[in-house]
Amino acid sequence: MPMAAEDIEAMIVAAIPDAKVEITDLAGDGDHYAARVVSETFRGMSRVNQQRAVYTALGGRMGGVLHALQLTTATPD
Template identity: 40%
Template sequence: MDCKVIEQILTEALSLTEAHVTSDGSHYKVVAVGECFDGLSRVKQQQAIYAPLSEQIASGELHALTIKTFTPTQWKREKLFNM
């Protein structure tokens, strides 16, 4: 599955500020940034990512996902520390 398509699905479904998806074969890494994650537990954040992709996961089009979620404030801090 194309990474840009996954980014578009997630951005539209969750009104994300940023979405970055990379793949290594059948394994996908998702970095999602949005206000929608504010106050949610890690489990709820991951469920928010899985929900719009459930059709692709069920069909086997998406097999393995690594998910990192951030609020815009957390993302700014993350980028600052990883420069």
């Protein structure tokens, strides 16, 4: 069963409360998403660690109910 964009956003915000999250369904199938996550929490973290924080927030759903996620992370301007 596909994962809803709202569920992805909710999980990320639950783990990273100050995150601003934009989710785009790339294929219209609920399995292929792009996410842009902006958080002050990422300041001073490497890109790899920023993305790890997001994947950790998703609680192991990558590769399972969430097939593909094109992830962009950033700190606020």
